[in-house]
Structures are given as C-alpha cells and as structure tokens.
Amino acid sequence: MESCAAVEKEVEKVINKFSAINDHSQRIIGDVISLIEKLRSSITEGNPDSKVTAGQVDVLNEALTKTKDKLHRLTTEHRDLHGTVSKVGKAIDRNFVADFTATSRTDAFQTERNVMLLNKIMAQHFYRQGMDDVADALIKESGLPAEDIVPEPYAELHRIWEAIHTGNLAPALDWASRYSAELDARNSTLEFKLHRLAFMQILNGGVQAQTEAIAYARTNFAKFVRRFEKDIQILMGTLIYLQIGIHNSPYKYLTAPEMWIETADVFLKDACQLLGINKDSPLSVIVNAGCTALPALLNLKQVMMSRQVTGIWNGRDELPIEIDLEPENRFHSIFACPILRQQSSEDNPPMKLLCGHVISRDALNKLSNGPILKCPYCPMEQCPSDAKLIYF
Known part of the structure; x- marks a missing residue:
C-alpha cells in the first residue's frame, strides 16, 4: 500500500498541474482571441479600399508580438x-x-500433465466468460480432449449477469421464476430485488406508466408481502412523486446505478450457490491469490538471496512463510496435528482413528508400536492400518 500511495502522490501532482495549465491556457487563448477580435474590428472600421496606415501596422506588429509571447509561455x-x-x-x-x-x-510447466491442466483451466475460464470461440480454438490447438472440459451452466449465468448490467431484466426474471422454490428455501432476496428493479424501470416512464406499475406490483409483489412488507410500502410511496419525477424525490436512491450492480452481484452469488458451482473460475482464483502473495514472496526472496539460502525454497511445494489470502480464498479448514503441532500436508495428511480422534500420519507412525496403536487421548487400542485418511 505504501508503494501505491507513493505513486498516487506523483499522479495527483500531474493531475493538479494539468488542471492549472488548462485553466491558464484557457485564459491565455481567451486573451488572444479577444485581442484579435479587437484588431479585426479596428481594421474593418476604415474604408476597405484605403491602404493600411503606419499606425495600423504598429498595432498589427504589437498584436503579433503579444500573441507570440503568450504562445511561447504556453x-x-x-x-x-x-x-x-x-x-x-x-x-x-x-x-x-x-x-x-x-x-x-x-x-512448474515442464511436465505434459501440468501443461494440460493449465490449458484446461484456461478453456474453462473462456467458457465462463462467454468466449466460446476462443475456448474451442484453445482446445483444438492444444490437443486437449474435449471430454475433459465438463460443461458448466456458468456461461448462461454470465450472459444473464451481463444482461442485468445493460438494463435487460427479462433473462434474470425468467431464471428466478424457474428456481423460485429453491431461492425461497435459501431465504434469498434475489427474486424480490429483480422485481423491484423492474417496477422502478416501469416508473421511469413517468405519470403515464402509473397504471402499468400498479398492475405489475399487484401481480408480482403479493408473494413477498410477508418478508418485504416495508420495502413494498416504500415502492408504493414512489407513486406520489411521479409528477415531479423520482429523481427529485426522497426515493431517488432506488434509481441509482448501484442498485443494478448490487442486484447483478446477488444474482451471480445466489445462482452459483444454488447450482453448486464456484462464483469465480479457478484461473481467476489462482491469479488473484498470486497477486496477493507476490509482494510477500518478493520480499522473502530478496532476504533469502542476501543470506545466500535460496536453495531451501527450490523444488518445495510449501512456502516458507504463511500468507493471508483473505477469507474469500479459504475453501477448506486446515488441520494441525495436536501431537506434533504441525499443519497437515499432502505428504502428511490427517488420519482418523477408530475412536474418532484425529492425528497426522507422521504422528501415527511414531506412536505405532508394531501392530498396536494406543490412542494418545483415550485408552482404546487399535491397529494402525485401521486409521482412515480424512479430507478437510
């Protein structure tokens, strides 16, 4: 953030200087135009057939000198x-x-498997963004088996999301109607917010749209009365201000662009949760996580290079420091072994004992005494092979 603030400070200086020069330039150009207009008036006042007098020549030279001086300053x-x-x-x-x-x-990408995985998540990302032609070209040129790309309904969701941003609510309302029961079961506000936008969109037509707006409210708001009674009352209050315009009323916030942006985001979030798909593509998650971690990794690498210990990082799948990626990038819990006080990893996963207690695989191996393992937390004895690998 300090780096961004330092650059922002220089950018503000440029913007301020641009503004100052623009204001000064406008004044100078205005002075030049005024000077030339006066000069033209003084010349045209005389006889058009008469010759230019010495006095007029002096005035012309003086005007040219002033103009050149002002332009030089600019x-x-x-x-x-x-x-x-x-x-x-x-x-x-x-x-x-x-x-x-x-x-x-x-x-990282020297093995064919990793290259194919990269191509796969790129193709999935393009499909999510509605760029089907780009995804198809990538699959064809990379030789990626088409059956490896599992089609997702995200492309449809993305198109609906874009339609909301352009003011077209029909696709979103149709989708919400199809999944109305599921949305109600999740206590979602999406369907009401879509109808609220549609209602306000009708009111933009002015007084002549009042009858249509009332009919729309009677048809679509009845099912929401119990949950959104106060919000519906507010919407009905907007009808009073149709004569002067909603934009001049206390309810002008209902027509703000932020209402559309918020509803579009609610649609994407609720739809993804309902259909069991991720809101963000794997490629977006990876890039965002990498950008978040990059400053810390750069600082760490510089320290390691200065101390000539860079070799301890090479070839390892773990980072030597913990990096906070914010809650939105935490997709599962992390198990820390209570015996060895270490976080689990792919090489040392958590293991569930028959008694229900969980320890790491390394702890399991160290506590095993031949075919017998005694749980460190209860008196139960069991066979080490009975432990089950669990996933968090």
Whole structure:
C-alpha cells in the first residue's frame, strides 16, 4: 500500500498541474482571441479600399508580438509538464518490481500433465466468460480432449449477469421464476430485488406508466408481502412523486446505478450457490491469490538471496512463510496435528482413528508400536492400518 500511495502522490501532482495549465491556457487563448477580435474590428472600421496606415501596422506588429509571447509561455508550460509526467514512471520503477522471475518455478510447466491442466483451466475460464470461440480454438490447438472440459451452466449465468448490467431484466426474471422454490428455501432476496428493479424501470416512464406499475406490483409483489412488507410500502410511496419525477424525490436512491450492480452481484452469488458451482473460475482464483502473495514472496526472496539460502525454497511445494489470502480464498479448514503441532500436508495428511480422534500420519507412525496403536487421548487400542485418511 505504501508503494501505491507513493505513486498516487506523483499522479495527483500531474493531475493538479494539468488542471492549472488548462485553466491558464484557457485564459491565455481567451486573451488572444479577444485581442484579435479587437484588431479585426479596428481594421474593418476604415474604408476597405484605403491602404493600411503606419499606425495600423504598429498595432498589427504589437498584436503579433503579444500573441507570440503568450504562445511561447504556453509551449514552455507544456514542456515543463513532461518532467512531471516522467516522475510518475520513475515512481513506479522505484516502488514496484518489474521482474518477477525470482519467485517463479521454472519446473512448474515442464511436465505434459501440468501443461494440460493449465490449458484446461484456461478453456474453462473462456467458457465462463462467454468466449466460446476462443475456448474451442484453445482446445483444438492444444490437443486437449474435449471430454475433459465438463460443461458448466456458468456461461448462461454470465450472459444473464451481463444482461442485468445493460438494463435487460427479462433473462434474470425468467431464471428466478424457474428456481423460485429453491431461492425461497435459501431465504434469498434475489427474486424480490429483480422485481423491484423492474417496477422502478416501469416508473421511469413517468405519470403515464402509473397504471402499468400498479398492475405489475399487484401481480408480482403479493408473494413477498410477508418478508418485504416495508420495502413494498416504500415502492408504493414512489407513486406520489411521479409528477415531479423520482429523481427529485426522497426515493431517488432506488434509481441509482448501484442498485443494478448490487442486484447483478446477488444474482451471480445466489445462482452459483444454488447450482453448486464456484462464483469465480479457478484461473481467476489462482491469479488473484498470486497477486496477493507476490509482494510477500518478493520480499522473502530478496532476504533469502542476501543470506545466500535460496536453495531451501527450490523444488518445495510449501512456502516458507504463511500468507493471508483473505477469507474469500479459504475453501477448506486446515488441520494441525495436536501431537506434533504441525499443519497437515499432502505428504502428511490427517488420519482418523477408530475412536474418532484425529492425528497426522507422521504422528501415527511414531506412536505405532508394531501392530498396536494406543490412542494418545483415550485408552482404546487399535491397529494402525485401521486409521482412515480424512479430507478437510
């Protein structure tokens, strides 16, 4: 954040200088135009067939000199602006790292399996974004088996989400109607919010749309009275202000663009939860997590290079430090073995004993005494092979 603040400070200086130069330029150009207009008036007042007098020549020369001087000042100010703009680039170079190869794993995509996995999540991402032609081309050129790409309903959801942003509620209302029972079971507010937007959209037609709006409310709001009685009363209150316009009433917030953005996001969230798919594509999650972790990894790599201990990181699937990726990127719980006080990993997963207690595999092996394992938390004895691998 400190780096962003440093760059933002330089950007603000450029913006302020742009504004100052723009204001000054407008004044100078206005003065030049005024000067030329006066000059033209003084010349046209005389006889058009008469010759230019010496006095008029002096006036012309004086006007040209003033114009050149003002334009020269504009050019100088514009030239000085270049230095201020260049400082932004220097601030970016000074506060951000351009070379990220220090944190990369050169062996990550050397195996065919990893390359195919990368192509797969890229193709899935393109399908999610509605870019079917790009995804099809990637599958064809990479040789990825088409059956490996499991079709998701996300493409339809994305199109509906985009339609909401463009003011088209018909696809979203149709989808919400199809899944109305499931949405009610989840106590979702989506269907009501869509009908609220549709109601306000009708009211944008003014007084002549009042009858249509009332009919729409009677048809669609009855099922929501118990949960959204107060909200419906507010919507009915908007009818009073049709004469002066909703934008001039206390209810103008109902027509704000933020209402559409919020409803679109609620649709995407509830629809993904209902259909059991992730809101974000795996590629988006990976990129966002990587961007969050990158500053800490760069700092760590610099420290390790200065102490000449970079070898301990190479080839490991674990990071030497813990990085907080925020709650939205936590998809499962993490098990910490109560015996060895270590977090579980793929090589050391959690194991459930017959008695129900859970320890890590390394702890299981250390506590085993031949074919007998005594639980460290209860007196039950059991066979180590009876322990079950569990997933968090």
